[in-house]
Amino acid sequence: MFEVYEDCINELEKHAHFRFIRDIEKKDGKFIYIKGEKLLNLSSNNYLNLADNKELTDKFYAQVGYKYSLGSASARLLTGTLPVYKELENLITDLYKSEDTLLFNSGYHANVGINSSIAGRGDVIFSDKLNHASIIDGMRLGDAKFFRYPHNDMTALEKLLTRERNNFKNSVIVSESVFSMDGDIADLKKLVELKNKYNCILILDEAHAFGVFGKNGLGVCEELDILSEVDLLVGTFGKAIGSTGAFVTGRKILIDYLINKARSFIFSTALPPVNVAFSKWIIENELPKTFEKRMKMLELGRKLKSQSHIIPVIVGDNEKTVELCNILYQNGYFTLPIRPPTVPVGTSRIRLSLTADIEEKDLEKLCSIIG
Ligand SMILES: Cc1ncc(COP(=O)(O)O)c(C=O)c1O
Known part of the structure; x- marks a missing residue:
């Protein structure tokens, strides 16, 4: 065996x-x-350099960390939602000037949950060929048909959209902003143009850009001033922010839908409160510096x-x-x-x-x- x-x-x-x-x-x-x-x-x-930073960790524990427990003991929809979760979600919503935000346990959980549920039978997803494994796994788990277009090739994407868009009900375009293994940046302005022209939902994963790009560290979309054009934007706390977990921010109707349909959100114990508090503390106190x-x-x-x-x-x-x-x-x-x-x-x-x-x-x- x-x-x-x-x-x-x-x-x-x-x-x-x-x-x-x-x-x-x-x-x-x-x-x-x-x-x-x-x-x-x-x-x-x-x-x-915000993770494993002894001085910062000591300061966090002395100022706020001591108040928070190390385990949430429940999924968010059961008894796992203490005030600090909503506080961090509201902070992200305010920063991005979006409608609503939902925390996930990791970027992996977020992408699997979103991409498996946002499009269903009869729908279609167009995904950059070099998108992260978590996006691919999400699409594989879901019921939508998906096409992977050549990396950052907007001409190929438009050809696919022309050929396929009308064969489906809802249509989603999903891409990373800064690509994790190549370090290049998607043509985000063109993606916005295409999503409007072909009536698609646009999902962007800013895992490697959140905390790095933009005046306030919100990512490449902030830098390009296109935040309001993105329907769902994913960011992670485990990279530049030095904590763990992830968020998706965007349209309220889609966030409500994810709360009800994203299985990686529904069926998993919520992040430790101390990590949620750490992410919030870093974003409020350190990121602006x-x-x-x-x-x-x-x-x-x-x-x-x-x-x-x-x-x-x-x-x-x-x-x-x-x-x-x-x-x-x-x-x-x-x-x-x-x-x-x-x-x-x-x-x-x-x-x-x-x-x-x-x-x-x-x-x-x-x-x-x-x-
Ligand atoms: C683009 C991208 N999205 C999502 C993830 C997953 O994030 P996490 O490590 O929080 O699960 C990664 C991780 O490497 C990534 O590169």
Whole structure:
């Protein structure tokens, strides 16, 4: 009975696909400690250094954290909604000037819940080919027909819309704003134009942009001044905000619908109140102070030829990608090989993610090694 699993693991090992959980001793600012080695951490989503920040954590516990419990003991629709959940939802609604907001336990829960329920039998979803696995899993779980258009190819999307839109009742377009593995940015203005022209619901996942882009850190839609054009906007607290969880903000009718239909929301214990309070505290107290460091980080990303703080170094081959990671490791850099199925076959890569305390001089040796 277990042979099939053994064969699978052997096959993964043979093609340098095998994943394992690394033992990390500690993290301290931009550094990570593994087996006694101190390495520059280029694989973190802690973009603003707000997670594992001892000073900040102490301040939070002293000021507010001590009031909140570590477990919610119930789903939100049962007894899991204390005032702090609504306070954070209202804060997000006010910031985005949207109609309503709903918290999810993670970005994964949010995307699975939204994309499996928002379109049903007889409806259609158009999804960027490089959208995150959680969006794909959501679509797979639902009953709607879905098409995956070539990455950020607005001509291909419009062709699909012309051909298919009228064959369905409701239609949804879903995309990330900053793509998690490529660091490029979707043509959001064109997506808005297409959603209006073809009468679609537009869902944008700003997981990697929330807390990084925009005057107030609300994401790329804030920067482009198109917030009011997006029907549902997803953001996560586990990346730039340094906490955990996610939100979706947008039209009230859709939020009410998700409360009733999104199974990953309905059938899961709510986030720990202390995390909800931490996310709220960070957004209210720390995020407004980060404009300068966010802009500096994005400038460094652009210098490295990316549109964001995420820089893909595409190697292609699995073995060579792992080998490059090992060389970088030996030179004091912690990077991870990103391989299929996370990225398309033949595009294995190292995904460098900057954090605000990484400086240009930290990367000189890395650039010469990669070069
Ligand atoms: C674009 C995108 N959406 C959603 C998620 C999932 O978010 P979470 O880690 O909060 O589950 C990720 C995580 O990496 C992501 O990259």
